[in-house]
Amino acid sequence: MRLGESIEITASQQLVWDYLAEPTNYLHFMSGVTRWEPAGDRRSGLGARYRMLIRVGAAEVGGLIEFVEWRPCTDMAWTSVTGVDQRGRWRVREVASRRTRVELRYAYGVAGAGVAGLLAERVAAPALSRHLRRSLQQLKRQVEHEQLRSEAKRRREASAA
Amino acid sequence: MADASTLAERARGNGAGDHDDSPGPFTVSGPGVLGALAGIGAGAARAGQAIAGRVAGPVVEGLRDRLTADFDDRDPDYIRENLPLTWLLASLWFRGEVRNLGNVPEDRPVLLVGNHSGGNLTPDTIVFTLAFSTYFGVERPFYQLAHNLVLASPAGQILRKYGTVAASHEHAKEALEAGAALLVYPGGDWEVHRPFWESDRVDFAGRKGFIRLALDAGVPIVPVVSIGGQETSLFLSRGDRIARVFGLDRTLRLKVLPISLALPWVINIGDFLGHVPLPAKITTEVLPPINITEQFGEDPDHEVVYEHVTRVMQECLDSLAAERRYPLIG
Numbered sequence A: 001m002r003l004g005e006s007i008e009i010t011a012s013q014q015l016v017w018d019y020l021a022e023p024t025n026y027l028h029f030m031s032g033v034t035r036w037e038p039a040g041d042r043r044s045g046l047g048a049r050y051r052m053l054i055r056v057g058a059a060e061v062g063g064l065i066e067f068v069e070w071r072p073c074t075d076m077a078w079t080s081v082t083g084v085d086q087r088g089r090w091r092v093r094e095v096a097s098r099r100t101r102v103e104l105r106y107a108y109g110v111a112g113a114g115v116a117g118l119l120a121e122r123v124a125a126p127a128l129s130r131h132l133r134r135s136l137q138q139l140k141r142q143v144e145h146e147q148l149r150s151e152a153k154r155r156r157e158a159s160a161a
Numbered sequence B: 001m002a003d004a005s006t007l008a009e010r011a012r013g014n015g016a017g018d019h020d021d022s023p024g025p026f027t028v029s030g031p032g033v034l035g036a037l038a039g040i041g042a043g044a045a046r047a048g049q050a051i052a053g054r055v056a057g058p059v060v061e062g063l064r065d066r067l068t069a070d071f072d073d074r075d076p077d078y079i080r081e082n083l084p085l086t087w088l089l090a091s092l093w094f095r096g097e098v099r100n101l102g103n104v105p106e107d108r109p110v111l112l113v114g115n116h117s118g119g120n121l122t123p124d125t126i127v128f129t130l131a132f133s134t135y136f137g138v139e140r141p142f143y144q145l146a147h148n149l150v151l152a153s154p155a156g157q158i159l160r161k162y163g164t165v166a167a168s169h170e171h172a173k174e175a176l177e178a179g180a181a182l183l184v185y186p187g188g189d190w191e192v193h194r195p196f197w198e199s200d201r202v203d204f205a206g207r208k209g210f211i212r213l214a215l216d217a218g219v220p221i222v223p224v225v226s227i228g229g230q231e232t233s234l235f236l237s238r239g240d241r242i243a244r245v246f247g248l249d250r251t252l253r254l255k256v257l258p259i260s261l262a263l264p265w266v267i268n269i270g271d272f273l274g275h276v277p278l279p280a281k282i283t284t285e286v287l288p289p290i291n292i293t294e295q296f297g298e299d300p301d302h303e304v305v306y307e308h309v310t311r312v313m314q315e316c317l318d319s320l321a322a323e324r325r326y327p328l329i330g
Helices: A013-021 A025-028 A114-160 B001-011 B032-068 B074-082 B083-093 B123-134 B146-151 B157-162 B169-177 B188-192 B210-215 B240-245 B292-296 B300-324
Strands: A002-011 A033-038 A049-057 A060-073 A075-080 A083-096 A100-107 B097-099 B110-114 B143-144 B164-166 B181-184 B221-227 B234-237 B257-263 B266-269 B283-286
Touching: A002 A114, A013 A100, A013 A114, A025 A033, A025 A114, A033 A060, A060 A083, A075 B300, A100 A114, A100 B110, A114 B083, A114 B123, B074 B083, B083 B123, B097 B123, B110 B123, B110 B210, B123 B143, B123 B221, B123 B257, B123 B283, B143 B146, B143 B169, B146 B157, B146 B164, B157 B164, B164 B169, B169 B181, B169 B210, B188 B257, B210 B221, B210 B292, B210 B300, B221 B300, B283 B300, B292 B300
Parallel strands: B097 B283, B110 B181, B110 B221, B143 B164, B143 B181
Antiparallel strands: A002 A100, A033 A049, A049 A060, A060 A075, A075 A083, A083 A100, B221 B283, B234 B257, B257 B266
16 A cells, blocks of 8 residues: 655755654654664665654554665655565655655555455555654654754854854 | 373373273173173274274374474464454454553563453453564564463464463473563463453462563563453353362363353353454553562562562553543543
């Protein structure tokens, strides 16, 4: 099952990307995510692995994931190594000056689960869609807040100089 | 293992698989017609025993196989492929919620000690097994101890794939020594069939074997407290007196013959055929680990440890019960 949500953020593409590339931010803006911690030597970038869990229904599902695509400022994608099959992708595109469109795609399932698997995917879809939507809204709020803070800081530094 | 062999031997003692030539109870010696009739009777009895042996032999062997723990029977692929089905059941029917699984140590064997509810269907185990498997991954070895009769039932083969093994100290120790997480319910059949008005009561019936097990294996105890399971049916009585009258405690290690109001039977005696559980919300909370030797010394008084474990579990169950506004709904 594949889900997708997008949002426009009033911030530069670079700022959005930097926020997404930092693993410690995920617990702050990803709705339903109860765990997102590096597993291995690489903390970020291509090949970085994380132990992630997201609460859906009666369980926290997820497992070990690995980032398999990393094109700075535009695309990053992960796939599951263990646990429930999943693929996720962040697409970050500049639509105007200091306006960035962010899309989060998420595909999930359990290979070999048969009819129950198909049913479970569909039953879980509304909850997961809500999580994706809320995550993007929280991302927008946090990045725009970050943008305001950095601009205020720049203004303070300029006036002090 | 002792349980398995005892049960198999008991079955043999009842005539299954026992076909030696020793005189049976029908053998009568003496001349004449009576003697001839007695001879025919004895022959028929021996033939009957032989047929019973041929028919029952494979059954006993199958039973023995089921009750012998083979830890390799646990099948992570099977568990993974059935996660969606379990998730549907746990999410939609029981609206399961498992809290604080992070209290379970990740990198060492651990003895999970739970209170048991819900009759033979044990919905709390379904919800917890799902949560454990998704949280830690199906790759982490996880076993559960169960009564012999549960494993001997038709569902036994499936349960073995989930890591359920016959309850015995040896099996438990073996699992923990292999580095697994092991779930035990000390209250067992006694607690799981308690009347519904005792649903917010932890009742291990004084069984302290889990303490010796944790000490022998050098592992921490992690209490797992659940509420809601006892609302999945209207349990009226354990029927422990009836079980004693029928000798179930001696023959099948069953201390109870539960009586409940359950679907579709209405009056359900024994719960041997299971029942349709009511959709009660199951909430489970995992408590911080109890390291017995650190907290109570190298040679602790088992009674003191037992009191401590059951007290912290009861306190947690009390708070879960206080959270619950309505039966079934939660």
